[in-house]
Structure formats: C-alpha cells, structure tokens
Amino acid sequence: MRPSVEPERREQLIAAAARVIARSGYDAATVRDVAREAGVSTGVIAYYFDGKDDLFEHVLRSASRSFRARLEHARDAAETPRERLLALAEAATPADDEAARAHALWIDFWARAARDPELAGLTVRLYDGWRREIADAVRDGQRVGAFRDDADPDAFARGFAAAADGLATHVVLHRGTVSADDMRTACAALVDALAS
Amino acid sequence: MRPSVEPERREQLIAAAARVIARSGYDAATVRDVAREAGVSTGVIAYYFDGKDDLFEHVLRSASRSFRARLEHARDAAETPRERLLALAEAATPADDEAARAHALWIDFWARAARDPELAGLTVRLYDGWRREIADAVRDGQRVGAFRDDADPDAFARGFAAAADGLATHVVLHRGTVSADDMRTACAALVDALAS
DNA sequence: GGCTAAACTGAACGAGCGTTCAGTTATCAG
DNA sequence: CTGATAACTGAACGCTCGTTCAGTTTAGCC
Numbered sequence: 001m002r003p004s005v006e007p008e009r010r011e012q013l014i015a016a017a018a019r020v021i022a023r024s025g026y027d028a029a030t031v032r033d034v035a036r037e038a039g040v041s042t043g044v045i046a047y048y049f050d051g052k053d054d055l056f057e058h059v060l061r062s063a064s065r066s067f068r069a070r071l072e073h074a075r076d077a078a079e080t081p082r083e084r085l086l087a088l089a090e091a092a093t094p095a096d097d098e099a100a101r102a103h104a105l106w107i108d109f110w111a112r113a114a115r116d117p118e119l120a121g122l123t124v125r126l127y128d129g130w131r132r133e134i135a136d137a138v139r140d141g142q143r144v145g146a147f148r149d150d151a152d153p154d155a156f157a158r159g160f161a162a163a164a165d166g167l168a169t170h171v172v173l174h175r176g177t178v179s180a181d182d183m184r185t186a187c188a189a190l191v192d193a194l195a196s
Numbered sequence: 197m198r199p200s201v202e203p204e205r206r207e208q209l210i211a212a213a214a215r216v217i218a219r220s221g222y223d224a225a226t227v228r229d230v231a232r233e234a235g236v237s238t239g240v241i242a243y244y245f246d247g248k249d250d251l252f253e254h255v256l257r258s259a260s261r262s263f264r265a266r267l268e269h270a271r272d273a274a275e276t277p278r279e280r281l282l283a284l285a286e287a288a289t290p291a292d293d294e295a296a297r298a299h300a301l302w303i304d305f306w307a308r309a310a311r312d313p314e315l316a317g318l319t320v321r322l323y324d325g326w327r328r329e330i331a332d333a334v335r336d337g338q339r340v341g342a343f344r345d346d347a348d349p350d351a352f353a354r355g356f357a358a359a360a361d362g363l364a365t366h367v368v369l370h371r372g373t374v375s376a377d378d379m380r381t382a383c384a385a386l387v388d389a390l391a392s
Numbered sequence: 393g394g395c396t397a398a399a400c401t402g403a404a405c406g407a408g409c410g411t412t413c414a415g416t417t418a419t420c421a422g
Numbered sequence: 423c424t425g426a427t428a429a430c431t432g433a434a435c436g437c438t439c440g441t442t443c444a445g446t447t448t449a450g451c452c
Binding site: 025115124127165166173174189 | 221222223224300303306307309310311316319320323324327351354355358359360361362365368369370372374379382385386389
C-alpha cells in the first residue's frame, strides 16, 4: 500500500488555485491554468476535487481560515482596546501588492456570493465572526473605561467592518487616490471617535 | 433612405444587458441571454457593438452616468450641508431589491476593474467625482459653520465614500445582519462626527 | 410598385472550457 | 522481485461561448 499524500496535495492545489484566481479572476481562472501553476496535469484536479467549483469553494474556505487566523493574532497581540481595534483593521488592510492581489480574490467572491446562496452563507458566517471580534473589543474597551459607554458595540462593529472593507477595496482599485496609510488614518479616526 | 434607429436601439440593448448582468453576473451573462432579454437575435448585438466587451463597457458607462445623476440630484435637493451628505450616501444605498441587484453589478465591475486597467480608469474617474462632491459638501458646511474647521474635507471624503461602498456591499451580501437602515444610521454617525 | 439602404436573422464555425477515463508510473508491503 | 494500489497523465469528448455572414425583411423615397 502506498501512503496517502492527499492532504498535502489538496493544499498545494488550493494554493495554486488561489494564486491563479488572484491573478486572473474567478471566472477567467481555468482548470488548465491551475494545473500548470501546480505543475500537474488537469486530471489531478478531478482526482482530488469534485470539479472546478469544489476546488474554488475550498479556496474560499482556505482564505477565510487565513483571515480568521490574522484576526485572532491581532486580537491576542494587542495590549489596549484601541490597539486591538486597529490591529483588527490592519488584518484587512492591503498593505502591499501581494495583499492587494489577495483582496481582489475577495471581490471576486463577493460577486459570486451575490448570486450563489451557498457562497453567501460562507461569507456571512465569516463576517459575523469579524463583527463579533470588533464588538467584543469595543465592550472590553468600555469595561476598562477606554471607550464611551453610550456607544452601541454592535452598531459600531457593523460600521467599522464595512468601512474597512470599503477602504480596502478603494486601496486596491484607486491606489493613486487612496493609500494603505489613508485607510489606517480613516480607521483610527473611527476608533478615536469611541474614546471617552 | 430609412431613418436611423441606432441611438434608441443601443440604449435598449444596454438596458437589457444591464438587467442580464445584474441577474447572472458579468461573466455568466451571455450574448444570447442579452439578445433574448432584448427580444432580438444575437446578430443585432454585433451590428450595434464591437462585441460583448464593448457592450458591457457601455453598460458600465451607463451605470456611471446614472449614479452621477443621482448624486447631482442629491446635491441640488438638499438644504443643509448635513442633509446634503446624507443624500449623497442615500444615492449609494441599496434601498430595495432592485437597487440591491444593481449594486451586485457594481461588485462585478470592481472585480473586473481589479484586472482591467481600462475599466479601472473608468471607476477611478467616477469615484474621484463622488469624493469631490463629498469634500465640497464638507467645505460648504465648514464655511457656514455647520462642521468643524479642523476636519480635512478630502480625508473625510475618502473615508465616507469607502464606508458607503462597504456598507452598501454588506447590505447586499449580508441582508440579515446589515439593513439599509443600519447603513443610514452608520452614515449619519459619520456626518455627525463632523458637527461643530 | 420598384429601388435602396438600414435593420435584422439565425445557422454555422472555431475556440476554449470542464470533465472523463483508459492507460501509465511510482511507491509501498511481503 | 512482485503484486497491489495510490497517484498521475493527457488526449479526447461534449458543450457553450462569441463571432461571422449570406440571406431576408423592413421602411422610406421617387
């Protein structure tokens, strides 16, 4: 019996697919492109996944896990509630070209999620988790007296997550007009509006 | 000689294409779908446009003009600087299902613009115009003493436009969590942070 | 009615896609 | 080494797409 290499190979294929999608876009990315990127034949993708849609769904799940991991790292590394919120925003900031390409992948997923209920469910769960992280940080800040008590943590989380998304999108699409530092400044202004 | 029906027919085809794209997405929308939606044969599209890409670029231009028109209406109808900013945000708010579908079309265009420099230029110009409207409203408000003088109108415009975009996207994708009224509340909070 | 040019048709074509699968290779246990 | 099975190949298939174009219809002018 030959030992299974399935877990590693699946990760390789998902990573290759993520690179191809980031480069070409969701629909323009072909199975042949992914196979070439991974250095395998097209048959391998059918061997490990139930077709292109299944592979691409795993790419979204992988990107979601990666984003969640960045959020958790941001939460644990920050010392003050203010820093914690800024770190949560930083996790969504396209700081360099690679991050900008990765964000383009998110825009692709939004476009698909607008029509595909299954993908929509995935993004809803991801964003609910993000908003919960933000709201928890606000509540912690209120508990220690860093933030105003009359602020609604959930309402702030909705606005903050959306603003970060919009800013990140503008950084990617309008690089000349909106920079990553502009995004950081804008997020800091939102957080400081909470200060008591 | 038969009189030209070209302008009307082009508008009909652009409108039909916009409906199909809003329903199915940019890439899933086919020339055959558009032809069926418009009640013509596929040849007509080649007769009036230089192919699918040309038609879809006209859809984006048309949507841009429509958004600009809504912005101008918002600008002229509002009485106070605060109302003017809220009206500019309202122009970007997906208030009903039809507006939500139309916003999905924007997400498609963002996804394409992230890779297509020509489309990117179009959206940059559109958004620069939007940000200018916002910044002008802020400056007017500062002039009449409604807004704080130490606020940077351009920085506010960058943050406000991005927040509106992000909120609109979340309203479309996470309808259960973020409503159009939530978006209005969040935008109002941003504007009120300007109040002197 | 005939002429002309615009408007339109839709079958056909070539290209590229995802998927399939019979065949091949690689790697283990015994 | 040998059999067994996991891993992999890539040509082939069926399908759909955007585009083309020879032919047809329509509407105004003389």
